Amino acid sequence: MSSLVLQTSFLGDIVLTTPLIRELARGGPVDVLTTPEGATILANNPDIRSLLVYDRRECDSGLAGFGRTVGRIRQAGIFGSHGSTIRISDESGGYGSAYLAQGSLRSAMLVATAGIKRRVGFNTSEGRRFYTERVDYRADRHHAERLWWLAKPSCDGVPTADQISPELFPSGEDDHAANAVCDSLADKSRPFIAVAPGSVWATKRWPFYHELAVRIAHEFNVVVVGGAADVAIGDAIVSQVPKGSAANAAGRIGFLASAALIGRAVALVTNDSAPQHIASAMNTPTVTIFGPTVPDFGFGPLAPGSTVAGVRTLACRPCDRHGPQRCPLGHWRCMRELSPAEVFGLLTQTLSQSSSV
Numbered sequence: 001m002s003s004l005v006l007q008t009s010f011l012g013d014i015v016l017t018t019p020l021i022r023e024l025a026r027g028g029p030v031d032v033l034t035t036p037e038g039a040t041i042l043a044n045n046p047d048i049r050s051l052l053v054y055d056r057r058e059c060d061s062g063l064a065g066f067g068r069t070v071g072r073i074r075q076a077g078i079f080g081s082h083g084s085t086i087r088i089s090d091e092s093g094g095y096g097s098a099y100l101a102q103g104s105l106r107s108a109m110l111v112a113t114a115g116i117k118r119r120v121g122f123n124t125s126e127g128r129r130f131y132t133e134r135v136d137y138r139a140d141r142h143h144a145e146r147l148w149w150l151a152k153p154s155c156d157g158v159p160t161a162d163q164i165s166p167e168l169f170p171s172g173e174d175d176h177a178a179n180a181v182c183d184s185l186a187d188k189s190r191p192f193i194a195v196a197p198g199s200v201w202a203t204k205r206w207p208f209y210h211e212l213a214v215r216i217a218h219e220f221n222v223v224v225v226g227g228a229a230d231v232a233i234g235d236a237i238v239s240q241v242p243k244g245s246a247a248n249a250a251g252r253i254g255f256l257a258s259a260a261l262i263g264r265a266v267a268l269v270t271n272d273s274a275p276q277h278i279a280s281a282m283n284t285p286t287v288t289i290f291g292p293t294v295p296d297f298g299f300g301p302l303a304p305g306s307t308v309a310g311v312r313t314l315a316c317r318p319c320d321r322h323g324p325q326r327c328p329l330g331h332w333r334c335m336r337e338l339s340p341a342e343v344f345g346l347l348t349q350t351l352s353q354s355s356s357v
């Protein structure tokens with residue numbers, strides 16, 4: 001019986017949904033309703049039959065967009081996402097189950113209105129009153145594991161590391177784009193460290209990547225990864241190190257090409273943002289810098305050899321589930337007191353651990 005997974009959250013959450021998708025695909029075809037960015041990062045995933053794009057901020061906004069999306073879900077459940085091939089997938093004429101990996105009221109109403117009879121989500125979600133099965137939100141587990149449990153609500157035991165390991169599938173074209181970035185480095189025989197200085201939330205952006213890059217460049221090349229908003233900081237970081245020893249790929253290549261690039265790095269240093277989850281999917285050891293958030297929220301790096309950095313002695317940490325745009329106390333000590341020397345030390349430790357794995 002076919003399933004529909006709804007995941008319209010941030011990019012990192014979408015990456016962490018891939019173990020759930022893989023688990024569900026063992027039992028039948030899986031379609032995923034996601035954002036335009038989500039569709040880009042989930043491309044080529046062999047566990048997904050069809051990707052349904054839901055652009056709720058633009059062309060699918062408002063009541064009319066809601067109605068159109070309900071129609072698309074009904075059509076995809078019965079006929080396939082393109083509507084050209086008749087695919088009566090289930091006796092009920094649509095999806096057998098919907099899995100609400102993103103818990104908003106709107107997502108719950110979408111699948112309820114589309115007539116999907118079995119609707120599974122977390123017992124803490126905003127849309128839970130529309131669910132037919134409510135699964136414990138295990139606050140003490142990694143989010144990849146929490147999402148995986150949606151597929152196994154009545155299972156005892158604990159999943160293996162492999163079962164909750166996220167996956168991404170860059171294409172040949174993505175590999176080509178990643179190679180082009182590597183080819184721009186002067187000494188291609190030197191391995192590189194990827195750094196991801198961006199975040200949607202200002203207080204999660206550690207301010208010392210320039211100094212860290214200078215330390216890294218004594219031994220490694222440096223490649224900056226990120227989105228369009230990170231182009232300027234990427235250029236500034238590159239300008240701090242000897243010419244040819246760094247490249248700025250931020251905003252210049254796509255999500256899966258960035259994944260391919262992170263997969264080639266010997267390690268990644270990143271804030272608590274999407275690149276750490278991409279690194280988990282590409283098995284790249286990671287140093288994740290936590291400021292106003294903490295790894296206990298369930299969003300730490302998963303690749304072997306990874307570690308986390310943060311000012312553990314600050315009583316005000318954590319102050320927000322996502323990270324505020326401004327420090328509510330005005331001093332931002334959670335990031336300002338984390339020195340480049342300390343992060344570099346953790347990076348060195350990660351490199352020595354991962355080389356001995």
Ligand code: SF4
Nearest residue numbers: 292316319327333334
């Ligand atoms: S209140 Fe504390 S944890 Fe929150 S941003 Fe400020 S320094 Fe960081």
